Amino acid sequence: MKKTKSKNKSGNKLVLQIVKRKGHSEIYDERKIFGSCFFACKNAHLSDNEAEAISENVAAKVTKWIKGRRVVSSNEIFRFMVNELKKHNEDVSFLYETHRDIS
Numbered sequence: 533m534k535k536t537k538s539k540n541k542s543g544n545k546l547v548l549q550i551v552k553r554k555g556h557s558e559i560y561d562e563r564k565i566f567g568s569c570f571f572a573c574k575n576a577h578l579s580d581n582e583a584e585a586i587s588e589n590v591a592a593k594v595t596k597w598i599k600g601r602r603v604v605s606s607n608e609i610f611r612f613m614v615n616e617l618k619k620h621n622e623d624v625s626f627l628y629e630t631h632r633d634i635s
Contacts, residue, residue, distance in 0.1 A: 548598060552606045560598060565591040565609070569617065572628035576621060586624065590616045 548560045566587045573583030593616050598604055610632070617625035 548601075548604065550604055550606055550609065560595075560604075562591050562595050565594050565613065568628065569613065569624075572617065572624045572631065573621070575627050575631075576623040578621070578624070586617070586620045589620070 550558055550560050552558060569587035569590045570583050573586055574580075578586070590613060594609060594612060597612060598609070601608075614625055614629045617628055
């Protein structure tokens, strides 16, 4: 796995590249973390407010965790998110984890 940093559009901040399952990499985007959490929460029939609160919390924790990492794969992020979601709601965690198997 390879970690690379590059300048973002503003040209002044370094951004982390995430190594994906198929070997390519892309820039880390907290909005993707939020979106996938929110989708799992809504599939578990949580309210919009509850889904937003959980998604914001998990996205913030992933971002904080990722900043201290040297190399990050999408699978490591996936496992971290499953564990974080379990702290909030077992059903959401299950739906998030198994969605990957059927997609």
